[in-house]
Amino acid sequence: MLMKCAPAVTGLAVVLLLVACGSDDENGGVRHDTGPTADVIDPCAACKAWQVCKNGACDFDVTSMWNIVALNGEVTEKNPVGESWDALGGLPDPFLCLTVASARKCTTAAQDTLKPNWNQMLHTNVGGGSLIGPAIKVEYYDDDLTTPDKICELSATLKLDFLDAGAFNLNCQQGMANVQLKYVK
């Protein structure tokens, strides 16, 4: 009995185990496993931080909070009419605006580049309910002295998969952009 209940452990632990083993004898000495039992499987054990357990399944938590970061993008060399974006073969100055829950936020314009690298936080603490469901308005422009030239405008409906991936990309004829979704709480 002693050997069975006290595997390689230090002195103090042995003493404690001896006490525990003593009471085992009263129950027939069959209880010796302290690990969790496999009888009950929690269906929500694998729920992510932004999910709630609902009717025994993981469900999106509409009260979760998210930050939205415009990471980077790419723009085609020519504009929709086949010309360079700026005069005399100049490269574009791309910026991205995202309207979420009626708030329109834009990156600064990346100067003279086909590969803007903004890495700018546009929205903070956006409620999950505003992120999934309502479409996000996307405006992608080449900044100019007068009025910006449109690279593209579109409406994006986010999917739960995007939250899982923590990012999504926007694709249109004249360019693409990567946007990061960061779970806050």
Ligand SMILES: [Ca+2]
């Ligand atoms: Ca420009």
